[in-house]
Amino acid sequence: MKYFDKSTKEVLHHLKVERTEGLSTKAAKRRLEKVGPNQLRQAEPVSKVKLFFSSFKEPIIIVLMVAIVLALLSALYDFRVTQDYNHGMAAIYEAIAIMILIFVNAFISFYQANSAQKSLDALQEMAHHHIHTLRDGNWEDLDTSKLVPGDIISVKMGDFIEGDVRWLKVSELQVNESHLTGEADGISKATDVLASDTDLGDRTNMGFSGSTVVNGSGIGVVVATGMQTELGKIADLLQGEKQQKTPIERNVNALTKKLMYVAGAIVLFTILFDIGKEFFRTGTINIGKLPEILSGAIALAVASIPDAMPVVLSIVLTIGATILARNNGLIKNLSSVETLGATSYIASDKTGTLTKNQMTVTRFWANNATFQVEGNGYEPLGDIIPVTNDADYRAFLEAAVLDNEAEIMRDEDQKWQPYGNPTDVSLVVLAAKAGITRSDLLEKNDDRDIDVVRVLPFDSTRKMMSVVIQEQDRYFVITKGAPDVILAKSEKIQLDDEYRDIARYRKKVDSKVLEFANNALRTLAVSKREVDAQTAHKATVAELEQQLTFLGIAGIIDPPREEVQDSVEILHDAGVQVVMITGDHAATARAIAYQLGIVDDKHASVIEGKEIEAMTNDELFEEVQQTYVYARVSPEHKQRIIKQLQRHGEVVAMTGDGINDAPALRAADIGVAMGINGTEVTKDAADLVLLDDKFTTIEKSVQAGRRIFANIRNFIRQELITNVAEVLALVLSVVLISAPIGNIQETTPTLTALMVLWVNMISDSLPSFALGFDEPEADLMRQKPRNTKASILDGMLVRIFIRGAVMGIMVFLAFVWAARNGMGIPEAQTIAFLTLVFGQLWHVFDARTENTLFSRPPFENGRLNLAVAFAAVSSIFVTLLPFFNNVMGTAPLSMNLYLAVIFLPAIPTFLLSGIKVIFKIKNAL
Ligand code: ATP
Numbered sequence: 001m002k003y004f005d006k007s008t009k010e011v012l013h014h015l016k017v018e019r020t021e022g023l024s025t026k027a028a029k030r031r032l033e034k035v036g037p038n039q040l041r042q043a044e045p046v047s048k049v050k051l052f053f054s055s056f057k058e059p060i061i062i063v064l065m066v067a068i069v070l071a072l073l074s075a076l077y078d079f080r081v082t083q084d085y086n087h088g089m090a091a092i093y094e095a096i097a098i099m100i101l102i103f104v105n106a107f108i109s110f111y112q113a114n115s116a117q118k119s120l121d122a123l124q125e126m127a128h129h130h131i132h133t134l135r136d137g138n139w140e141d142l143d144t145s146k147l148v149p150g151d152i153i154s155v156k157m158g159d160f161i162e163g164d165v166r167w168l169k170v171s172e173l174q175v176n177e178s179h180l181t182g183e184a185d186g187i188s189k190a191t192d193v194l195a196s197d198t199d200l201g202d203r204t205n206m207g208f209s210g211s212t213v214v215n216g217s218g219i220g221v222v223v224a225t226g227m228q229t230e231l232g233k234i235a236d237l238l239q240g241e242k243q244q245k246t247p248i249e250r251n252v253n254a255l256t257k258k259l260m261y262v263a264g265a266i267v268l269f270t271i272l273f274d275i276g277k278e279f280f281r282t283g284t285i286n287i288g289k290l291p292e293i294l295s296g297a298i299a300l301a302v303a304s305i306p307d308a309m310p311v312v313l314s315i316v317l318t319i320g321a322t323i324l325a326r327n328n329g330l331i332k333n334l335s336s337v338e339t340l341g342a343t344s345y346i347a348s349d350k351t352g353t354l355t356k357n358q359m360t361v362t363r364f365w366a367n368n369a370t371f372q373v374e375g376n377g378y379e380p381l382g383d384i385i386p387v388t389n390d391a392d393y394r395a396f397l398e399a400a401v402l403d404n405e406a407e408i409m410r411d412e413d414q415k416w417q418p419y420g421n422p423t424d425v426s427l428v429v430l431a432a433k434a435g436i437t438r439s440d441l442l443e444k445n446d447d448r449d450i451d452v453v454r455v456l457p458f459d460s461t462r463k464m465m466s467v468v469i470q471e472q473d474r475y476f477v478i479t480k481g482a483p484d485v486i487l488a489k490s491e492k493i494q495l496d497d498e499y500r501d502i503a504r505y506r507k508k509v510d511s512k513v514l515e516f517a518n519n520a521l522r523t524l525a526v527s528k529r530e531v532d533a534q535t536a537h538k539a540t541v542a543e544l545e546q547q548l549t550f551l552g553i554a555g556i557i558d559p560p561r562e563e564v565q566d567s568v569e570i571l572h573d574a575g576v577q578v579v580m581i582t583g584d585h586a587a588t589a590r591a592i593a594y595q596l597g598i599v600d601d602k603h604a605s606v607i608e609g610k611e612i613e614a615m616t617n618d619e620l621f622e623e624v625q626q627t628y629v630y631a632r633v634s635p636e637h638k639q640r641i642i643k644q645l646q647r648h649g650e651v652v653a654m655t656g657d658g659i660n661d662a663p664a665l666r667a668a669d670i671g672v673a674m675g676i677n678g679t680e681v682t683k684d685a686a687d688l689v690l691l692d693d694k695f696t697t698i699e700k701s702v703q704a705g706r707r708i709f710a711n712i713r714n715f716i717r718q719e720l721i722t723n724v725a726e727v728l729a730l731v732l733s734v735v736l737i738s739a740p741i742g743n744i745q746e747t748t749p750t751l752t753a754l755m756v757l758w759v760n761m762i763s764d765s766l767p768s769f770a771l772g773f774d775e776p777e778a779d780l781m782r783q784k785p786r787n788t789k790a791s792i793l794d795g796m797l798v799r800i801f802i803r804g805a806v807m808g809i810m811v812f813l814a815f816v817w818a819a820r821n822g823m824g825i826p827e828a829q830t831i832a833f834l835t836l837v838f839g840q841l842w843h844v845f846d847a848r849t850e851n852t853l854f855s856r857p858p859f860e861n862g863r864l865n866l867a868v869a870f871a872a873v874s875s876i877f878v879t880l881l882p883f884f885n886n887v888m889g890t891a892p893l894s895m896n897l898y899l900a901v902i903f904l905p906a907i908p909t910f911l912l913s914g915i916k917v918i919f920k921i922k923n924a925l
Contacts (some may be wrong), residue, residue, distance in 0.1 A: 001168040003223045004203045005196040014083045015150040015221060022134030022152040024514045038147040038225035040164055040232055046729045052110045059106065063260060063305055064098050067298040067753065071095040074291040082288050090752075091295065093887040097754050098302075100486040101761060109311055117790040122352035129160050129680045130431035149222050155207075156916040157457060158659035158679025164222035164229045167191050169457050170669035172216030172541075175867035177201075179210045180230060190572055199884050208844035211679050213660060216457060225672065248338055248712060252313055256305060257722075266491035266727060267297045270734045274747050277738055281746075289747045296749030303756045306538035306719040307484040308765035313712060316772035320736075328691040329701035331647040331677065336687040337749065339669050340705025343576060345645050346639070346698055347668075350582035350589060351522075352422075352677055353655055353695045354596060355558040359426035362521065365512045366396040366552030368495055373430060378408050378416040380432030390434055395494060397431040399526045401438040402479040403467045404428060405455065421458070425522065426556050427480075448472075453849055456541050460583045461634045461659050468536045469876035475536035477544045482585070483553050483631065485511045489525055501551055509550065509642040513612065516555035517587030520595065526551045560596050567699035568597045574704060575784035578629050581638055582653075586631035592628045612640060635660035642667045645857075651788055653698060656682050672698060704808050707776040709786065710850070717796050718847035722764045722805025726756055729832060737816075744819040744828055750812055752889040755833040758878065763837045763871035767844045770864035774848055777856060794842045806908045807839045814901070826891035830879050831901055833890065837875045839905035841868050852913035872902075 003011050008019075017023055023031070034255045068517040071094045074689035078088030122815050134152040147153070152168070155161060167189055174186030181187075190204050200208075207220055209229035212906040226232055274293045276287050320337040324330070331337060352355055364371050369392060375382020384393070406420030406428050418425040433435065441450055451470045458465035464481030479486065487509055492499040502509075509525075516523050535543065568578050576600050586606040593599045606629040612620060619646045638654060640713040642664060643651050654668035656679040660717065662685040663673025673686030674693040683689050690697045703705065733750045741747055787794070814835040819827035844864065846853040859865055878884035893901070916925040 002196060004194045004198060004206050005178070006166075007193055007535065008168050008191060008221075009167065011223070012168075012221060015223065016885075017150040017152065019152065020134075021137045023148070023150050024136055025095045026133060028146075028148050028151065030148060031150060034262070035148060036226055036465070040147050040227060042603055042788075048110075048114075052106060056102070056106060057771065061102055063263065063301050067249065067301050068095045069826055070100050070294050070298050070301075071098065071753070076295040076442055078291050082105060082291065084291070087291055088888060091291065092885075094295070094298065094753050097887060098757065101757060105761075126592075129162060129684075131155065131159065131162065131680075149225060149228075150220040152219065153222060154217070154219045155213045157213050157215055157459070158681050159213045160680045160684070161207045161211045161213065163209050163222045163226075164224040165207050167218050167220045168217065170218040172457065173213065173218040174215035175207055175211045176214050177208055177211045178206055180234075188569060189218060197606055198415055201460060212570050212659065214385060215459075216455075247335055248317070248709075249310070249313060249334075252309055252716070255793070256309065259305055263301055264742065266304060268302050270300060271297050273734055277746060281738065289745070292745065292747045296734065299729065299749050299753035299756045300534070300730045302753050302760065303730055303751075304723060306370075306716075306723050306760070308761060308768065309716065309719050312715060312765065312772060315769070316708065316712055316715070319772065320704065324688075324701055324704050325691075327700045327704060328675075328697045329704070330689040330691055331689055331701075332689075337705055337708050339651060339788070340688070340701050341709040342651045342788045343653045343670060343702050343705070344784045345577050345579060345650045346571065346702070347579040347581050347641065347645075347652060347654045348672075348695055348698070349655050349657065350580050350592060351558060352657070352674065352693055353690075354580065355560050357422045357558060357590065357677070357693075359422045359522065359556045359558045361426045361430040361554045361808050362557045363516060363555040364393070364396070364430070364552055364595065365516075365555075366393040366834050367391075368508075370512070370778075373433065375433060377430075378418050378425065378429055378711060379390075380416065380429055382410065384434055385652060391497075393434065393552065394436070395524055397427075397434055397526075398441060399478045399551055400427040400480060400554070401436060402432045402441060402450070402452070402469055403465060403480050403526070404438060407438075422558075423522070423556065427524075427554060428510070430554065452534060453690045456544070459660070461660060462541070462545070463583060463632075464545055466541070468544065469529070469538070475531050475533055477528070477531055477536070477548075478528045479545050479548055480524060480526040481522050483509065484632070486525035486527050489546050490548040492548075492549040506551075510555070512553055515583065516553065517585040518591060519555070520557070520588060520591035520651065521555035522558055522588055523585055524554045524556065526554070536646050548652060560592055561696070563696045564693070565595050566925075567696045568780055571699055571702070574706075574781040577628070577631070577650075579641075581630045583635050583642065584631060586629075589629050591633040599628050604629060606631050609616070612637045615832060617644060621647055622649065625805070635664060638664035640669050648665045650830070651785065653688070655698070656683065656686075657842075677878060703776065703781055706780050706786075706832060707774075710773075710777065710780060711772050711774050713792060713796065714774065715768040716792060716849050717800060718768045718771060718840070718844055719764065720793075720800045721804040721807065721843065721847070722836075724801060724809060725807035725836060725839065726759065727814070728749065728805055728808025728877060729829055729836065730756075732808065732812040733815065736812075741816065741819040742822045743824050744815075748825055748829075748834045749837070750815045750829065752829055753887040754837075755829065755890070758875070759833075759836055759840070759890065763875050764840055766862055766867040767841065767873055768847075770867040771844070771848060772859060773863050774861050777849055777851075802925055803843065803908070803912065806912065807836070807905075809841070810839060810905065810908060811836045824891070826885065826889055829853065830884070830890045830893060831897065832841055834875065834893075834898075834901035835905050837871070837904050839908065842906040843909045846909050846913055852916050853909065854913060854917055896910055901921045 012019055060870050071091045075088045075091035078084045093098045095875055097372055129144045130141040131144050132139055132154040147163045153325055168191060170189050170191060173189040175189055176186055176557045192205060194203060194205060209231040251288050271293055275285060278289060315832055317334045317337055321331050321334060348354055362372050370383045373382060374569040402423045406424035408416050408418055408428055411417045449472055452467050454468040456466040463485050464479055466477055466479040469476050490502050493502045493505050513523050527550050529548050571578055586608055589605050594602050607623060607627050609632045620640060623650060624641060624644045642652050642654055653670035654664055655672040656665050657674045659679050659681045662681050665673060665682060665685040671686040671687055672688045672690060673682040675689045676693045688701060704876060729750045737746050813834050815828050815832040818831045848854050878888055879890040883889055912925050
């Protein structure tokens, strides 16, 4: 069935829908069940089995598999050659334990990937597009996936069209269909019936799925959805969008890879060193020592890699995204969490984000006189002072409400509620205070017969809105907009029913605008012009909006949001600059910026859009770091400002709400869209959607981004310190013990491989994981933004090596001490093991901060306390139970020794942190 060659009546009849009622919810539900959701079919998701085994490709798992092979070889050697069955069985246990570990790891990764995907899907769902749809006689914002053929929809500039539509009514509607036709310009739409052989690109009475509305508005009936649309017919199956790894994840993956090489080299070195040691001592190579040497090598291989890091990392990032959403900041991908924390500039719109967007006209100027307006809110009550004959302002107010689509209506509680654009609402309220309403004007009566014949909606590039009205047989264009723009297009001014040349009044108008603006008022001018019928119907926007007659100026108050001032202060302390970019007048912008603390000088310099236009990129580059207010800016200027800030190395977050803002949002490091007032197109282009449209949410998101990044750094530090300690403890015994000490052979490793695994997977990784949930440090928002080019390890390498080395040496010394005191191998290794476990459990409280454990209350993080308690108790347990004694090579110790291995390992942490505090050492240590 074609729809473009039928009349709208036939189409509606065929789709069984009433033009004014829309579908009933019931009918829509039935249709949805029949045709399915309005989505392009996605590629099959990755199968669960495949997802499960995907973790086996991780480099860490490969190392562990090599460890299994080594353990099995060593067991084989024990059984066949040395006949040491106990040692052989221990190696088999080791292999089994590592295998179990690989599966547990795969399971956790799988579970994590699955649940992370689920929470990301849930977030994505919140970011779904919506469309204004008529159901059961009421207009509602419907999730576009629920749209069905027969739905009546209404679209305006900035909306996405999802589903193919036959237009029923259009008003200056232009649509970008470049995805289907390649034509980049907006295509004007109409409702006329077309010939049945009309090509797709010429079907002007149809709208196609995937296009965006770039101008005007329209009402249409949906004729096809999902794969039945023109887009569906040509769309290849969409590949399920691959979740990109974030920079930190890539950073950490690269780090683990590097560590693998280091591990390989160390393992090889120790094997050769061990063999060489034997050779130089005895002159022969004792093959019988090989299994022990190999088990030491396995322990080393396991020790040198932070096994749990990648998994913990992605969990912490996903949790970060959820925390942000709870703060009303919806992020689209995980890498934005990271970038947010590094933001150094926030460029924000004024209206609605920094201000309340509750506009009230408090003054106006008409017929060469200034009037004050009383009354608050949307209630159309309040005097206009001085009280004079309304002839002074009647023409101005009539024009202001005719060139207007807003309304105020009483709700059930008899309170007046606004509908439509807040600027327009303020004019409606003002006129109503003078007894003038749009509906009265448009009502047919004997004296006057007014019809609106065209509406040319407001856009922030033109900064004007116009209507063409017909009054009896005369036509008028009414244009309102930014006073400077209107003034430039005006030739006359109306004073006492007379049209006078405006030249003599330009200065007067300018100074009135400045006076209003200096009082932080938003200004708007109204004008009109008489045209002939031909011009009225056919002329372009630019042709209509000229040769105007100036009527007056409104001064509108839009109070700043109270909480913004605090947010600005917090951001300034955090080294984040706040910049206001607005379409409003320079003086208004400056006054509001001053009220909010964005600038601290009443006369701060403001750059206007036209100045940006006259500047070269290099000139703008010189200015951007000293400028905090930009006024009368068009969306295109925003992109230039971003680019020059980025050239300075700044990380820029930029807000936007209109369709023209989309390119700027894409160019910004963090594009921020308004969830309530933003258009669908901007939300789509954004990285962060503010669900409440508030500036404070950006500040909170930056804070959350910093907190997540700091926590990630903390747990990476803790993990790596443990790895360094383990490697050193093992290497030292290879290098320094060249002859047996008591029961300990020169080839006995300090720790068994399973002890190392235990530390990495349980006693270290659980507390490290808990670090990911830590509250922010008190000085988090008093530091400069992070340098995004620096590695995640920036400034902590020395600390990692010193702390790791001290801990490693301590473990080794504990081992030697036990050997010297004639203890058996399991006892000595157990002492080393517990020294390591408790060494890092004490240290984890230090890892919580960039400073030292003395700088923040240690037990704030409940999860961490629990994890530490669990790690401590379970680690003691595995030394007591015979089963674990057999498998892990542990042995029970005496009470005194337990006390010693629990408390003595605290010394390095307290000592080093003490030195750090006393000598005020920053990063190192
Ligand atoms: P921001 O970019 O911070 O949101 P803004 O909303 O003030 O600032 P625009 O919406 O581009 O910026 O408005 C710029 C100017 O256009 C206003 O100062 C006002 O003079 C005029 N204007 C705004 N809304 C309308 C409207 N609905 N009709 C006519 N003119 C308008």
